[in-house]
Amino acid sequence: MSWLVPLPVVMPLFGAALTLLLVGRARAQRWVSITVLAATVAVAALLLVRATLGGPLVVEVGGWVAPLGIVLVADQLAALMLVVSAAVTLCVLVYSIGQGLADGNEETPLSVYHPTYLVLTAGVCNAFLSGDLFNLYVGFEILLVASYVLLTLGSTENRIRAGTTYVVVSLLSSLIFLVAIGLIYAATGTLNLAQLVDRLDALPDDLRLVLQGMLLLAFGIKAAVFPLSAWLPDSYPTAPAPVTAVFAGLLTKVGVYAIIRTETLLFPGGRTADLLLVIAALTMVVGILGAVAQSDIKRLLSFTLVSHIGYMLFGVGLTTAHGLSAAIFYVVHHITIQTTLFLAAGLVERRGGSTALDRLGGLARLSPLLAVLFFVPALNLAGIPPFSGFLGKVGLVQAGVSDGGVLAWALVAGGLLTSLLTLYAIARVWNLAFWRDPHPDMPGPDDTARAARTDGAEQPHDDPSPAGAVLPRLMTASTAALVVLGLGLTVVAGPLFDISTDAADDLLRRAPYVEAVFPDGAP
Amino acid sequence: MSPNLVYVVVVGVLFATGVTLLLERSLTRVLMGVILLGNGANLLLLTGGRAGGPPIVGTTAEEEMSDPLPQAMVLTAIVITLGMTAFLLALAYRSWHLNGHDEVQDDVEDQRIMELAERDEGPGTADPETTDRVPTARADDDRRVAAGAPGRTR
Numbered sequence: 001m002s003w004l005v006p007l008p009v010v011m012p013l014f015g016a017a018l019t020l021l022l023v024g025r026a027r028a029q030r031w032v033s034i035t036v037l038a039a040t041v042a043v044a045a046l047l048l049v050r051a052t053l054g055g056p057l058v059v060e061v062g063g064w065v066a067p068l069g070i071v072l073v074a075d076q077l078a079a080l081m082l083v084v085s086a087a088v089t090l091c092v093l094v095y096s097i098g099q100g101l102a103d104g105n106e107e108t109p110l111s112v113y114h115p116t117y118l119v120l121t122a123g124v125c126n127a128f129l130s131g132d133l134f135n136l137y138v139g140f141e142i143l144l145v146a147s148y149v150l151l152t153l154g155s156t157e158n159r160i161r162a163g164t165t166y167v168v169v170s171l172l173s174s175l176i177f178l179v180a181i182g183l184i185y186a187a188t189g190t191l192n193l194a195q196l197v198d199r200l201d202a203l204p205d206d207l208r209l210v211l212q213g214m215l216l217l218a219f220g221i222k223a224a225v226f227p228l229s230a231w232l233p234d235s236y237p238t239a240p241a242p243v244t245a246v247f248a249g250l251l252t253k254v255g256v257y258a259i260i261r262t263e264t265l266l267f268p269g270g271r272t273a274d275l276l277l278v279i280a281a282l283t284m285v286v287g288i289l290g291a292v293a294q295s296d297i298k299r300l301l302s303f304t305l306v307s308h309i310g311y312m313l314f315g316v317g318l319t320t321a322h323g324l325s326a327a328i329f330y331v332v333h334h335i336t337i338q339t340t341l342f343l344a345a346g347l348v349e350r351r352g353g354s355t356a357l358d359r360l361g362g363l364a365r366l367s368p369l370l371a372v373l374f375f376v377p378a379l380n381l382a383g384i385p386p387f388s389g390f391l392g393k394v395g396l397v398q399a400g401v402s403d404g405g406v407l408a409w410a411l412v413a414g415g416l417l418t419s420l421l422t423l424y425a426i427a428r429v430w431n432l433a434f435w436r437d438p439h440p441d442m443p444g445p446d447d448t449a450r451a452a453r454t455d456g457a458e459q460p461h462d463d464p465s466p467a468g469a470v471l472p473r474l475m476t477a478s479t480a481a482l483v484v485l486g487l488g489l490t491v492v493a494g495p496l497f498d499i500s501t502d503a504a505d506d507l508l509r510r511a512p513y514v515e516a517v518f519p520d521g522a523p
Numbered sequence: 524m525s526p527n528l529v530y531v532v533v534v535g536v537l538f539a540t541g542v543t544l545l546l547e548r549s550l551t552r553v554l555m556g557v558i559l560l561g562n563g564a565n566l567l568l569l570t571g572g573r574a575g576g577p578p579i580v581g582t583t584a585e586e587e588m589s590d591p592l593p594q595a596m597v598l599t600a601i602v603i604t605l606g607m608t609a610f611l612l613a614l615a616y617r618s619w620h621l622n623g624h625d626e627v628q629d630d631v632e633d634q635r636i637m638e639l640a641e642r643d644e645g646p647g648t649a650d651p652e653t654t655d656r657v658p659t660a661r662a663d664d665d666r667r668v669a670a671g672a673p674g675r676t677r
Binding site for chain 2: 134138141145148149152155157160161162163164165167168171172174175178179181182183185186230233234299
């Protein structure tokens with residue numbers, strides 16, 4: 001079964017090469033991308049089943065023995081992340097294909113879109129599977145390079161402006177990561193995660209703290225944790241809707257995954273636990289206050305994205321099995337829901353011609369289906385029972401209460417406040433965009449023509465998609481599929497919590513990971 | 524193994540100059556900063572390994588070999604930096620194409636707050652330096668007002 005492990009990285013890369021050869025033949029490109037991503041979902045699901053039943057799967061790439069070569073490790077945490085992200089990328093791909101078809105333009109998405117999108121998927125999968133710090137860096141670089149291209153797609157003025165900030169900030173975080181890698185190698189002589197477990201434990205405490213701090217800084221920028229999050233709400237909303245959706249769902253979560261992995265495997269003992277908790281509280285509260293002040297749906301959602309990263313850090317900062325398990329559940333929930341919301345925002349932009357709240361209104365009457373597609377994930381995000389957002393938050397609050405420290409209680413309070421403010425922000429969107437009387441600028445029920453926008457200069461979007469009363473079927477269907485997936489998380493919440501608890505236990509024990517890589521003991 | 528002091532000093536200088544350039548407003552200078560920082564990081568990686576002869580079996584005794592792993596990693600890192608440099612250059616060129624300059628611009632939120640402050644409707648956080656500067660700058664170019672940054676080169 002271990003031959004399955006490299007497939008989530010290899011298949012999208014081959015698919016990218018194939019779609020690159022097929023440039024100009026949009027139909028073939030579409031089928032290659034869909035097939036590859038569907039196969040990735042299937043492989044990821046198999047990996048999850050196998051990792052749950054039989055422990056972590058390990059592959060030594062190229063047959064080189066572990067500390068010399070690169071290892072790929074599919075343990076429960078990695079496999080779970082793979083399943084969710086592969087499913088989400090597949091839905092978003094279908095959505096973007098639907099958008100291209102609906103625009104009647106074979107070149108939208110541009111022909112470079114498919115290869116880049118597949119490379120992005122390969123990078124994300126590589127980062128999840130990597131059992132080696134340098135390979136993790138390479139995974140990050142693959143997904144970042146692809147994301148630079150996707151973010152500046154079409155290279156309009158706004159995207160160049162936003163892309164510049166994004167690229168420079170990401171480059172800086174990668175450099176910090178690279179320097180941390182250099183220092184860790186100099187200190188220990190290895191970069192294999194399983195081998196680092198023992199070697200880092202042997203280092204002096206102060207040195208370990210420096211190394212830990214540098215890794216946290218690098219991953220904190222990627223995960224958009226509060227003092228390092230300013231780049232996110234500015235850069236994400238300018239990209240095309242499906243790109244924003246997949247970025248919001250996956251890229252920051254890869255950072256969170258890296259934080260979880262390194263904090264538990266390499267630096268246990270929670271020396272930065274208090275710091276993480278404080279940062280988590282600030283991320284939650286500052287992020288959601290930003291969201292409350294926004295008047296554009298996409299920007300508002302970007303701020304809620306930052307804010308809810310705080311919940312995951314809360315779980316990690318508790319350093320208990322409870323907290324970690326809740327954090328893992330929350331990551332799974334948030335990948336799905338945040339992506340769905342951005343896709344729904346894309347549909348809103350299509351139907352209403354804009355995502356600015358002062359130009360929208362009455363969408364609930366004009367398009368009840370769209371209203372449902374937005375309303376359900378929105379309530380899910382805010383944490384209304386019985387949705388998965390509620391379950392995740394309950395898990396975190398329980399973990400916080402059972403921890404019992406002052407800081408943990410403060411975070412429980414902060415978490416509840418953030419949840420309430422999320423509900424407020426979402427309710428504001430609902431009232432303004434869906435409930436009022438329709439805005440005069442919006443296309444009416446019979447109006448399928450492109451909405452004329454002469455005054456769009458201040459809009460953060462350069463190329464508003466053609467708006468019309470009829471929502472493209474494929475786009476609606478893929479959004480609906482994600483909404484159903486989000487609802488499904490509630491149905492399978494029990495088994496999912498079992499998996500996340502198992503994964504958290506394994507993470508805290510550390511031995512299962514090390515034994516999987518080195519069955520005869522670490523050299 | 525103790526690291527070579529010359530390397531350490533060079534890495535420090537590269538980082539210091541790189542960070543300074545990174546803080547500049549012009550994208551070309553930022554690019555220079557990124558290149559310097561990248562070189563500094565690569566050198567740092569290299570310093571982490573053992574020094575010695577070429578790590579080829581048969582030419583060097585095993586205990587005199589240098590550590591090949593950092594060299595392999597540096598090669599990868601150099602390739603990545605090369606790609607990034609090309610992409611940043613393209614960004615700078617495109618920015619120059621569109622705007623006639625390659626300066627990093629303020630984000631939408633900052634611009635909005637600045638406009639509010641200008642009209643005295645904001646939360647009262649107007650930076651006196653910016654408000655002084657705005658009327659004179661507005662005369663020559665609207666866009667640069669939004670940039671309104673101290674220390675930009677003209």
